[in-house]
Amino acid sequence: MxxxxxxxxxxxxxxxxxxxxxxxxxxxxxxxxxxxxxxxxxxxxxxxxxxxxxxxxxxxxxxxxxxxxxxxxxxxxxxxxxxxxxxxxxxxxxxxxxxxxxxxxxxxxxxxxxxxxxxxxxxxxxxxxxxxxxxxxxxxxxxxxxxxxxxxxxxxxxxxxxxxxxxxxxxxxxxxxxxxxxxxxxxxxxxxxxYRSFRPVLGHGDDRIRQLQLQMEQAPEGDWRVAAMADRAGMSERTLARRFAGATGLTPNAYVRNLRIEKARGLIENSRLPVAGIAEAVGYSDLSAFAKTFQEITGLTASAYRKRFALGA
Structure with a gap:
């Protein structure tokens, strides 16, 4: 030096x-x-x-x-x-x-x-x-x-x-x-x-897509495959995918993943539910799939996230 x-x-x-x-x-x-x-x-x-x-x-x-x-x-x-x-x-x-x-x-x-x-x-x-x-x-x-x-x-x-x-x-x-x-x-x-939060875009002007988004907010554990979403919206899967991405900036599958993990964050921070129960509550029947997705999006395991951010910790 x-x-x-x-x-x-x-x-x-x-x-x-x-x-x-x-x-x-x-x-x-x-x-x-x-x-x-x-x-x-x-x-x-x-x-x-x-x-x-x-x-x-x-x-x-x-x-x-x-x-x-x-x-x-x-x-x-x-x-x-x-x-x-x-x-x-x-x-x-x-x-x-x-x-x-x-x-x-x-x-x-x-x-x-x-x-x-x-x-x-x-x-x-x-x-x-x-x-x-x-x-x-x-x-x-x-x-x-x-x-x-x-x-x-x-x-x-x-x-x-x-x-x-x-x-x-x-x-x-x-x-x-x-x-x-x-x-x-x-x-x-x-x-x-x-620390990043998922903030859905709702002011895009496409009423049918917004109604789907609001339904997802109320029931993230529901069936939100593209086919089911297209059926709810009364349009073809191709049209649904195009309009959804145009309105929200995300594909339907990416949107669902992000929304479910955001809901899981809230449950981890504010409840004492076990991780398996939280995974199920937001629509994941496979705990390993939930764990992988959670870490990909947040950079932390669910248990590490709880240790750092749980409000009652």
Whole structure:
């Protein structure tokens, strides 16, 4: 490590609407990490600074090795922040690592830094982000993606994951472990799909498809094969499949899988029913098929999900 700089300078970009908890929380994480690095002879340290970025006239991102765009709580998406976007492009071209959390990824997208690259953002923003930046290889099931000079993190509180990741990347895993233990946090191994909810589209205007959806909500354990759905809707299977996908964005089978697992999540969180009973309640007669589907969609086994999210745990 002798050829590496002794100090890594991190700039926390305080643009308009930036989440203050992320700005000051990241500052604390890096300060704690720097202290442990010093006490344990790591040979390097972190120097953090909150960088004012609301006024284009005084904006200055120079001197920072890593720049972090925190979440945004105002609903803005960075399209109008031309000075900040230009400064980010310039610093990236000069060799700085650029990172974002949650909606902060929109600023990177508008700066043209994500085209053709893997990235993540808050899963609730997926449709909006894909529409704005179709060239980005978006993976919202991931909570953090390190693409070397660009690092993106998902949900609003994923600044914790990003902060610890950057500590490990710059100061090593031992300092990262000491920092986690000091702060009593351990986000390692999380994925956004652990938290993601299925939100059916109902405002599409196709009344017959919407009636099917409402019937599924009331009885997810029912017979929801395509043939049965087509019979209920009074149309051919081919027409049903086409109209259903056009209205909801999902094939009928994919919709049923997602709806049933969402219902199962709720039962796991709010009841003490055994997993086998929950599987049956949402329409799975084969427990192994339920277990496989649940883990594919949520990233966790049903028992691990209950341990983490059960409201009465």
């Amino acid at each position: 002798s050829d590496l700089p002794k100090s890594v300078r991190i700039g926390l970009v305080a643009y308009r609407g930036a989440q203050k908890a992320a700005l000051y929380g990241l500052a604390d994480v890096f300060d704690v990490a720097a202290r442990h690095a010093s006490e344990n002879g790591a040979g390097r340290t972190l120097v953090q600074a909150i960088v004012p970025a609301e006024d284009p006239e005084t904006l200055d991102l120079a001197g920072h090795d890593i720049l972090i765009l925190p979440p945004n709580l105002s609903g803005a998406r960075g399209a109008a922040d031309t000075a900040l976007r230009a400064a980010l492009r310039r610093r990236h071209a000069e060799g700085a690592v650029i990172a974002s959390v949650c909606a902060g990824a929109f600023w990177l997208g508008h700066a043209g830094l994500l085209d053709g690259r893997p990235a993540t953002t808050q899963w609730l923003l997926e449709d909006e982000f894909r529409e704005a930046f179709p060239k980005v290889r978006l993976a919202t099931e991931r909570i953090l993606i390190d693409d070397h000079d660009i690092v993106t993190a998902g949900g609003i509180m994923a600044w914790i994951d990003l902060g610890l990741h950057l500590v490990a990347r710059t100061l090593g895993s031992e300092v990262a472990s000491l920092t986690m233990r000091h702060l009593l946090i351990d986000p390692v191994g999380r994925e956004q799909r652990n």
